Amino acid sequence: MRRRAFLRTGAAAGAAVASGCAASAPRSEPTPAATAPFRQSVCKWPYGGMSVAELAAAAREIGLASVELLGPSDWPTLEEHGLTCAMTRPPETPIPVGFNRPENHERLVPLYKSHLRKAADFGAPHTICFSGNRGEDLTDAEGLEHCAEGLEQIMPVAEEVGVTVCMELLNSKVDHAGYMCDRTDWGIELVERVGSERFRLLYDIYHMQIMEGDVIRTIRNHHEAFAHYHTAGVPGRHEIDETQELFYPAIMRAIAETGFTGFVGQEFVPTSGDP
Numbered sequence: 560m561r562r563r564a565f566l567r568t569g570a571a572a573g574a575a576v577a578s579g580c581a582a583s584a585p586r587s588e589p590t591p592a593a594t595a596p597f598r599q600s601v602c603k604w605p606y607g608g609m610s611v612a613e614l615a616a617a618a619r620e621i622g623l624a625s626v627e628l629l630g631p632s633d634w635p636t637l638e639e640h641g642l643t644c645a646m647t648r649p650p651e652t653p654i655p656v657g658f659n660r661p662e663n664h665e666r667l668v669p670l671y672k673s674h675l676r677k678a679a680d681f682g683a684p685h686t687i688c689f690s691g692n693r694g695e696d697l698t699d700a701e702g703l704e705h706c707a708e709g710l711e712q713i714m715p716v717a718e719e720v721g722v723t724v725c726m727e728l729l730n731s732k733v734d735h736a737g738y739m740c741d742r743t744d745w746g747i748e749l750v751e752r753v754g755s756e757r758f759r760l761l762y763d764i765y766h767m768q769i770m771e772g773d774v775i776r777t778i779r780n781h782h783e784a785f786a787h788y789h790t791a792g793v794p795g796r797h798e799i800d801e802t803q804e805l806f807y808p809a810i811m812r813a814i815a816e817t818g819f820t821g822f823v824g825q826e827f828v829p830t831s832g833d834p
Contacts, residue, residue, distance in 0.1 A: 595823075598645070600626065600824040601618050601623055601625070601627070601825045602824055605826065612639075615636055624643060625642055628648045630650050646685045646687050646725065649671060649686065655692040657739075658691060660705060671713045675724070679720035684822075685822075686724050687724075687727055688727075689727060693731075699745060703745065707749060710749075714753065723758070723786050724757060728741065728766055728767055728770075730770045733769055742771065746784070760785050761786070761789065762785040765796055779816075788814060789824045789826040791826050791827035793805055798827055798829060
């Protein structure tokens with residue numbers, strides 16, 4: 560996907576999000592993201608054909624405030640375009656290898672401590688982390704305890720520098736077989752176990768629709784545990800339009816009604832190319 564196609568699909572997604580927050584949100588405005596009470600972001604990986612600089616320029620043009628899931632090497636490019644990175648990602652953090660196994664802590668703990676300081680210096684609000692995958696030798700209860708033990712080691716730095724570590728809720732049914740943090744109740748139990756305001760969940764609407772459904776009720780009941788949201792259409796992980804089953808205006812309205820003022824990250828894989 561190149562720039563013109565991104566401008567088209569990105570603006571449409573921004574309008575879909577904003578329309579849930581204001582019934583009168585103009586669909587033809589070039590910066591639809593500005594009508595929402597929260598800010599909008601876009602994830603880089605679905606736009607592999609665009610450089611960070613190209614995506615940043617296009618994102619800025621349609622009113623987005625961030626390009627996310629990027630590491631420190633790309634942050635200067637975002638800064639040049641007046642953008643932040645709403646959800647940073649440390650280098651070499653594969654999803655299956657996370658905090659649920661103690662043998663990973665020796666590498667992950669110092670990596671995250673260093674990354675959190677860099678994120679704070681840049682002004683980024685959040686850093687992503689992952690539970691890691693299940694295994695025959697590891698129960699979910701054991702994995703939760705191991706995650707808590709690892710995360711507790713980095714919380715003093717997160718609290719000192721003011722960056723929130725967010726574990727992403729992912730589906731294990733379609734995209735990430737074996738992933739442990741695949742249920743909201745497991746993630747919330749971990750948030751309570753860690754007990755720090757600097758540890759929260761990244762609630763991915765696409766993933767949790769696949770695993771659980773009941774998206775709006777979950778957001779209303781547990782929004783205090785969610786520091787960031789991701790979007791995509793279900794099924795297929797494509798545009799958030801009438802080709803998929805989720806009604807995003809209502810979901811975004813529910814998020815807005817919680818008083819959320821953070822970031823919603825667009826993470827759908829566009830189906831359209833250059834016109």
